Amino acid sequence: MQLLSDLEQQLNALDAQQLRRRRRIADTPCAPHVTVDGRKLLAFCSNDYLGLASHPRLVEALHEGATRYGVGSGASHLISGHSRAHALLEERLADFLSPHLEQARALYFCTGYMANLAVLTALTAPAGRDADLFSESLNHASLIDGARLSRARVQVYAHGDNAALEVLLKSSTAKTKVVVTDSVFSMDGDLAPLPALLGLCERYGAWLVVDDAHGFGVLGKYGRGALEHFRLRSPYLVYMGTLGKAAGVGGAFVAAHATVIEWLVQRARPYIYTTAAAPALAHALMTSVELISGHEGAIRRAHLQQLVGQLQAALHLQRWTLFPSQTAIQPVIIGRNDEALRASAALHEQGLWVPAIRPPTVPADTARLRITLSAAHTAADVTRVAEAINAVEAGVPA
Template sequence: MELIEALDRELRRLDEQSLRRRRRTADTPCAPRVQVDGRAMLAFCSNDYLGLAAHPRLVEALREGATRYGVGSGGSHLISGHSRAHELLEERLAAFLAPNLEAARAMYFSTGYMANVGVLTALADRDADIFSESLNHASLIDGARMSRANVKVYPHADLRLLEDGLAASTAKTKLVVTDSVFSMDGDLAPLPDLLALCERHGAWLVVDDAHGFGVLGTHGRGALEHFGLRSPYLIYIGTLGKAAGVGGAFVAAHATVIDWLLQRARPYIYTTASAPALAHALLASLDLIDGEEGRMRRMRLQALRAQFHNSLALRRWKLLPSHTAIQPVVIGPNDEALKAAAALHEQGFWVPAIRPPTVPVGTARLRVTLSAAHTAEEVTQLAEALNRLERMN
């Protein structure tokens, strides 16, 4: 039992530091009003930014996809699992993003984690230099490590140090890797400046737009549309389980890049393809995102964000300056953030406390996420609860 006892000691240490993670179980579909562990809650914690996860059109499309293609794919994409639904989704994604990517093609992955690891390990090796943003998602950090490239981490949005590093690099292959929307702060990477540096120094710009796709841009094409970018140096990664409401992820880039990934991206090659029914449902999701309903939902989301900002009157806690659906309220100590989340839970609000190592020590926070499915009244209720709670502590 020594091995078990060693793990128990480490778990107790996490408890002492207020760092132990626990799960809650939702009994209802993803929505603002949910049943969690048998209790009715108002949720401000999902990444369902457009409120599509339980949309009737997507539910029907998933049913139709299962009827047409069955439940499982039966194999990896390169053996027997690449269905017509996968092919149609990739074609639709490439066409959707064509205004921002030259000779665009797309490749559908089972998860965003797999897409990020697949891109970095396929494009970089021991002789490559990867310049990684300090606030990048764990999947990008792991992908960079697994590539065995020389990884150089540059401070958040520090273009000067990044340019110095690119100028000094003698590597044949250089990649600048960044989130577009930083998932714990909600701010945007300076993508136009990053792209200019990459074009000047012959480097790929790998953009993980997990929290921007579907939300940013007039048509929901994400950060590239938001900034009006277009370049063959861009490699764009989008997540389809957040604003798109279903699951999986994709890489979109020049056709030659996608063909190389097909040869070398191990997380794509050596895994069973996702259910074709999911790809079929995602076709309906893209129609919604690109249509009038998607535009209206994006406008509503921005209105709710502005309302939340205007309704908060914090004195000690700090609302970070985010123009996205991610609205972090920084509290500081781990135990205080946990107590705040527990107090909100008692009042019927589901808001997670985010602690190190996900965020830096001393910056534990409540990560509030808004959805177009929220009502103005619900947002006001949360803001008022936060105002009261801060004054009580």
């Protein structure tokens, strides 16, 4: 069958470029010490930044939610699937972000991918094709796909290049302008210059959509994310935070001015035409927000920052480069796909799970080890992985 033959050829081409991806099966809860494919490993690859994914209080809250609300929601939010658990979570998230958003309201989504598709397609919809969308060059795939699905004219500006963005904004005559950016870039760990971006958006009348997937719960004194970290507040902000990373459960939310959220309820197709997430998840997430914003969350964030500093001090690389990041994402840039794969395999042989990230997730010739730290790691864990990476670099041929 020619159709299958064509796909096999494409798969073989991925193999030749060391680009085929393979899944591993975890047999234990998300935590630093896991059993994967029957083998015990020390993992540095999850986005469970605060170590909440296996927290006993969240496990108890999820059980309580399932007992109270059942397992499934049964329908989309606008039919009959919007439960009291969803409503309470949205109210809590809106209150949590209210210091940074005027007349804040929040909307819960099944995934961050869906939330980003919803925001970008709905915000540009009123202007039709008379909308300009300005996208950061290192944005997440969900933002790229949301931009493609919108009817807007999409213009990509270089990473962190505020001057280039201002030129684009200044020359735009579109009825609707939207600037969209990650806050913490998922493969580099650096932060977008959000204060400068917001200033440009307010000056030129553009929405600023911030994907804070890797900042929510981690950044800021109370874990309110990038908006708290930079002390931002504006009606021009549209904020997306995921709830399956630092929050430890699943789903995502969009928070913005109440008018923006009401528009999403009425016109965001990824929200309208999908079954609502299980109410039990929303119920458990109420406990997540409590943990993030409370004393325990502060302790976990402080410990995480200590681990970041420890790792950076312990890595002594000669050929590879530790990317300058102050977040839990610590990338070691290697370059070639095959060398990155060999490095990851060598670490795996030592019981360390540190993934090799390759194109198209990252630009060509920037394959890397992506080390992600969690507040559930110990100082001994970090010492172990740092010493191993130092030794592997010396032993893996260029």
